[in-house]
Amino acid sequence: MSGSPLVGVDVGGTFTDLFFMDEAAGTFSTAKVPSNRGDEAVGFLAGLKAGGAIDRLGSIVHGTTVGTNALLERKGARVGIITTPGFRDALEMRRRDRRNTWGLWGDFSPVVDRDVRVEVRERTLADGTIRDAVDPEEVRAAAEALLAKGVTALAIVFINAYANPANERAAAEAARAVWPNDHVSVSSEILPEIREFERASTTALNAYLQPVVGSYLAKLEEALAAERFGGPFHIVQSNGGVMSTATARRLPVRTALSGPAAGVIAAAAIAEAAGYPDVITGDLGGTSFDVSLISGGTAALAAQTTIDFGLVIRNPMIEITTIGAGGGSIAHVDKGGLLEVGPESAGSRPGPVAYGQGGERPTLTDANIVLGRINAERPIGGALQRLDVEAAAEAIRRHVGAPLGLDAQAAAEAIIRVADARMAGAIRLVSIERGHDPAKFALVPFGGGGALHAGALIADIGLKAALVPRFPGVTSAMGCVIADIRHDQVQTLNVTLDGLDAEALDRRMAAEGAAAHAVVAGAGLAVARIDVGFELDMHYLGQTHTVAVPLPVTLTDGRTGVTAAIVREAFEKAYSRAFSRLLPGLGVRIVNLRTSAIGRRPRVDLGALAPGAGASLEAARRGERKVWFGGWRDTSVWSRLDLPVGAIIDGPAILEQPDATTVIPPGQRGRVDTLGNLIMERGR
Numbered sequence: 001m002s003g004s005p006l007v008g009v010d011v012g013g014t015f016t017d018l019f020f021m022d023e024a025a026g027t028f029s030t031a032k033v034p035s036n037r038g039d040e041a042v043g044f045l046a047g048l049k050a051g052g053a054i055d056r057l058g059s060i061v062h063g064t065t066v067g068t069n070a071l072l073e074r075k076g077a078r079v080g081i082i083t084t085p086g087f088r089d090a091l092e093m094r095r096r097d098r099r100n101t102w103g104l105w106g107d108f109s110p111v112v113d114r115d116v117r118v119e120v121r122e123r124t125l126a127d128g129t130i131r132d133a134v135d136p137e138e139v140r141a142a143a144e145a146l147l148a149k150g151v152t153a154l155a156i157v158f159i160n161a162y163a164n165p166a167n168e169r170a171a172a173e174a175a176r177a178v179w180p181n182d183h184v185s186v187s188s189e190i191l192p193e194i195r196e197f198e199r200a201s202t203t204a205l206n207a208y209l210q211p212v213v214g215s216y217l218a219k220l221e222e223a224l225a226a227e228r229f230g231g232p233f234h235i236v237q238s239n240g241g242v243m244s245t246a247t248a249r250r251l252p253v254r255t256a257l258s259g260p261a262a263g264v265i266a267a268a269a270i271a272e273a274a275g276y277p278d279v280i281t282g283d284l285g286g287t288s289f290d291v292s293l294i295s296g297g298t299a300a301l302a303a304q305t306t307i308d309f310g311l312v313i314r315n316p317m318i319e320i321t322t323i324g325a326g327g328g329s330i331a332h333v334d335k336g337g338l339l340e341v342g343p344e345s346a347g348s349r350p351g352p353v354a355y356g357q358g359g360e361r362p363t364l365t366d367a368n369i370v371l372g373r374i375n376a377e378r379p380i381g382g383a384l385q386r387l388d389v390e391a392a393a394e395a396i397r398r399h400v401g402a403p404l405g406l407d408a409q410a411a412a413e414a415i416i417r418v419a420d421a422r423m424a425g426a427i428r429l430v431s432i433e434r435g436h437d438p439a440k441f442a443l444v445p446f447g448g449g450g451a452l453h454a455g456a457l458i459a460d461i462g463l464k465a466a467l468v469p470r471f472p473g474v475t476s477a478m479g480c481v482i483a484d485i486r487h488d489q490v491q492t493l494n495v496t497l498d499g500l501d502a503e504a505l506d507r508r509m510a511a512e513g514a515a516a517h518a519v520v521a522g523a524g525l526a527v528a529r530i531d532v533g534f535e536l537d538m539h540y541l542g543q544t545h546t547v548a549v550p551l552p553v554t555l556t557d558g559r560t561g562v563t564a565a566i567v568r569e570a571f572e573k574a575y576s577r578a579f580s581r582l583l584p585g586l587g588v589r590i591v592n593l594r595t596s597a598i599g600r601r602p603r604v605d606l607g608a609l610a611p612g613a614g615a616s617l618e619a620a621r622r623g624e625r626k627v628w629f630g631g632w633r634d635t636s637v638w639s640r641l642d643l644p645v646g647a648i649i650d651g652p653a654i655l656e657q658p659d660a661t662t663v664i665p666p667g668q669r670g671r672v673d674t675l676g677n678l679i680m681e682r683g684r
Helices: 040-050 066-072 136-148 166-178 196-226 245-250 258-273 364-370 389-404 408-430 450-461 472-482 502-521 564-579
Strands: 006-011 015-022 027-034 059-063 079-083 117-119 130-132 153-157 184-186 233-236 242-244 279-284 289-295 305-308 311-313 321-323 329-333 339-345 442-446 465-468 485-496 529-540 547-550 588-600 621-628 632-639 648-650 653-657 660-664 668-672 678-682
Touching: 006 040, 006 258, 006 472, 015 040, 015 472, 027 040, 027 472, 040 196, 059 258, 059 472, 066 196, 066 258, 066 305, 079 136, 079 196, 117 136, 136 166, 153 166, 153 196, 166 184, 184 196, 196 233, 196 245, 196 311, 233 245, 233 258, 242 245, 242 485, 258 279, 258 289, 258 442, 258 472, 279 408, 279 450, 289 408, 321 408, 329 364, 329 389, 329 408, 339 408, 364 389, 364 408, 389 408, 408 450, 408 621, 442 450, 442 472, 450 465, 450 660, 450 668, 450 678, 472 660, 485 502, 502 529, 502 588, 529 564, 547 564, 564 588, 621 653, 648 653, 660 668, 660 678
Parallel strands: 006 059, 059 233, 079 117, 079 153, 153 184, 279 442, 442 465, 632 653
Antiparallel strands: 006 015, 015 027, 233 242, 279 289, 289 321, 305 311, 329 339, 465 678, 485 588, 529 547, 529 588, 621 632, 648 668, 653 660, 668 678
16 A cells, blocks of 8 residues: 555454555555454554554554453552542442342452552542641652552542642652652542542542553554554544543543444444434444444443443443453353353453364354354454364354253354344343434444344344444444544532633633643644533532533633523523423532543545445355254355445345455345445345
């Protein structure tokens, strides 16, 4: 390829996917290589080399699950906390929730052990008044005591530090003077927002991830430097934007849903270009199935996310629901005689039984192989020459068929049905249970296995259609390429709307907007423009929960022009939209100011993905093979990438390509649109 390609890299549990885009030439290529769990840098570099010399690359954008895996597997750093007297156990008390409702004993352990959660004398009041100034010498002694206990990362969380960070800043300066590394997280720098537990949890998890994510990025940067790569290297955030590696090291907690977020961004762009603004994304990888709802072309952002019980991160993140039902999910019969699929996964090693790498328990991928849906002679990823169908069938027969009295094919079909039911449940959770009619939404399945199950999900849920991207297996990597640069920040205001000092609010908004703009401008990627937006968290006096209130103002010449009337009108509009009524006569409180700066990347021409002039039905035809759909059926097989625009394929059919396989069940049909997407619908 000419020019300096921009590369998106998505490292998943089983495969590392890459999307190379030469913006100047309007050309692209893709690659998929096995991941190396535990040393993801190996798969990362192997994938980059698949696209040619690394020193020819212009820039790299990476979606990573390193932070997510560290949280879920509890493999972060040993963290210590320095906090206000009386607040040592905030992480343990949480919001008085519990994993199991009944019983006398809890089973939750926070990521910071109690013996390394220490208190120092200080107190800041809720109005920002400092009643007791912190003693730097006491902080230094506490930090040295934590180091002596083997702590490698430190979190400083003082009560009410959002109102006045002076004590925290003094403590941070004292601690950093004796701390041997940069892994010191301060709550007023991470999340200067009211609500003690959420601020403490986010700060502690940031410290927990700093050494893990920092060492991972350092390893990648060293390897890239050894390959003479000199371009910018960026990381996808959980909010769907991109940030520099320097920001990722300082705020690794913002990478918690990095990989899944990139896929949602790409799916939204593909679907909108194809004329489907309302879609539900389904990313089926090796270890999980990630679902997100996009309405009107926009992915919903959640103010906070629970990664696992008690592990709460309060930062804007794309709303993604995850279940443990991926291609590597292990099928087993439980003690009650019920068939379960997941959440335990075989991962990339040993992987499915059919891979011949030591796996002994059957997976969802093994079931698809045994039923003929995945071509054993042409496995995706390119690392394996042939899949062992017989070994997969024997494992299914032994672990699932024998306990249930089924033969290998019936047991494999049962595995797929159970997995489909779990996926359908996740889709219903983000649609029906939140007031959305799935009949008005199209499914965008991607990941290595999403398109294998799209037809079944259309039938089970009653979805409008399924839009299978041109390259479903590398959609998340493509999302890395097209994602905008984004920076979000929050500041608690805690003022009433009546008697609002609009001039003071305007100055605060201008300062926050300028700071966010500077972060994006310094990220090092070309952008068409930078948009700065403002949103307030507000509620009526006496209420606890807030509504998000977007403000119709922009930052111009250092001012926003905000007024009390503008704020009130925006609040009433947002509250009415959420609850269909107002509460006249009650006062209104402004709790938080949220500021976002978005550097709009030049739009990628998705038309470059469309089939070329040589595409035709004749070129795409690959004959037939027996595939199980309740029984063996003759099924047409096609080369997906050789199908021309306008081609219509009736099910049953199998569409193969290097990065994924698509199954069109009996009674459904697929047609190729002008961008090369496959639109799957019920037959007419």
